[in-house]
Amino acid sequence: MRWIVIRMTSLWLAVFTAGAASPVLDNSSSPHAQVRTVGLDEVQWTDGFWARQFAACRNQMLPSMGRLMEGTNYTQFFRNFEIAAGLAEGRYRGAPFNDGDFYKLIEAASAAFAVTHDKFLDRHLDRGIAVIAKAQRPDGYLHTPVIIARRNGDTNAAPFRDRNNFEVYNLGHLFTAACMHHRATGKTNLLAVALKAAAFLDRAFANPSNELARNSICPSHYMGLIELYRETRDARHLELAKRFFAMRDLVASSGEGGDDNQDRVPFLEQTEVVGHAVRANYLFAGAADLFAETGDSATWAMLERVWTNVVEQKLYITGACGALHDGASPDGSKNQRQITRTHQAYGRDYQLPNTTAHNETCANIGNVMWNWRMFLASGEARFMDVAELALYNSVLSGVSLDGTNFFYTNPLRVTDPSPTELRWSRTRVPFVSSFCCPPNLVRTLAGVGGLAYGKSNDAIWVNLYGGGTLSTKLADGTPIKLTQETEYPWNGRVRITINNCGLASFALKLRIPGWAKRANVRANLGPVSDTTPPGSYFELRRNWKPGDVVDLDIPMPVQLIEANPLVEETLGQVAVKRGPMVYCLESSDLPAGVRLMDTSMPADSEFLARYDQRLLGGVVALDTTLSARTPSDWSGKLYREARPTERCPVKVQLIPYFVWGNRGPSEMSVWMRRE
């Protein structure tokens, strides 16, 4: 990406030159990134799983999200900007983070434009951006709840009065959206708004008080500011990001921090993932961006510690994060004065309940963002493994097959009756008052092509498998074009054809997922020596020529998974995985009269993997036989004497977890009692 930055009056404006690509995250100049990103315009999904997901995102999710956010049926998003701009009368309606969620829609539309060059999107974006720009105060402040309140005569309304106003969250998403829009369209209209807002933040947080320092809720602004630095090369944005990270220690040292916001313990001294899972994952994603720019070893060491805590003690089998609706942390601490309330939060080590799992879709998306950034910084496959796990399971589960209904939480078990009343709907719904996840899903699915590949000086990294093309350039300008054909994730066979490769030798690096038992690689139909262990990248270095073919075969046997016995909620149970997909049993697939909670999996279960194009949009289902106990009445009983009960075999199909809940109200469980 090449931009010339020129100073005009008080604004820094970047001027588009030529030869640009449009990555979601531009680490092309980051000194401590091992892998560079590719542009969304360089990746096309042509066939198969991700092509279908992208088409659903572009054709269903994006237009319906646009209608919802530009309308006022549920609450208002765009209308708030119109009122703040003086183009309409009224009061602010909605949650204080609605501005940020509207910026996510703008980011999603910009990402979709980068791929499709759809003029309609471009024109539509310009109309929306004009209103956003008009809503911005001359000093750069932009937060419609406060601007509207001032317009309506509330002289007490002022910036940063309440940390729960989510101002920096909103602005962080403005920065990220502005970078994506600039890269996709070459236009500076939203970037100019973002730069004015960043300059306002710079002044407002020049010498932050302890109270002001607490304004760091759902911190998308670390990622946003570092991306703004990458886009403009203006070091002030990176310095401001560093100041925001340092501010966290003001809160910790004041004794007013808490685990919910990850500011009880000084930033670099954290050893455990605690508190609100979206906040934690966004914070660590931002810290991984910071590391890519600074190379600070203490930052990386902290990230390694908390990452290890997540994957070894706190991650759901679906890649989901944030076990608790509500809790206290540090729970069980001898020092009771440290304990604060948490919500939507990581729990204790091994505390992974299924029915009451919170697992907000945004936390699972945050997990992908964090792990992708850790991968880019290190080139290590273990991070892409986690990103892939979350994407296929607990991210995609957040949206219905028709793209218009959403989960806020992603439990691993749902029963009727539920053992307890819970805050959020157990079925997908078109709207929730906390509407952060749906636009987050749209931008993630619009930009997933950017995760699929990476590049380093003389290598192309294939991170995600899916039918499509990559057309990019290596650092020395060598053009690379390749085509990927595969039915992944339903089938582990992948064929990559080199279409264009210049004259240089380069390596193709293929991710062998950690779940694989083995992988077979062939080049031009001949075997290639393969000693690469699963959970790493297989490197194939050649003087390639157009027409060369690489075949990768990763067998996908059905795997039964058990959890560490310290996870009390899954004792004596197993879950079923095939490839990256986690499976579940849904009551829609049980015969009449058989209750989900009466079923169990015999020790000698066999599975038949079967692709069914008419089932749930086309998935591989697993046919198997479970065992069902005679239904019994537990009403009014907490305990009873255990006696042998009659069992009968029941034939069922297990379905991928992400498509559960698309056939009307049902019960569902990922974990099944093992006989």
Ligand SMILES: [Zn+2]
């Ligand atoms: Zn959310």
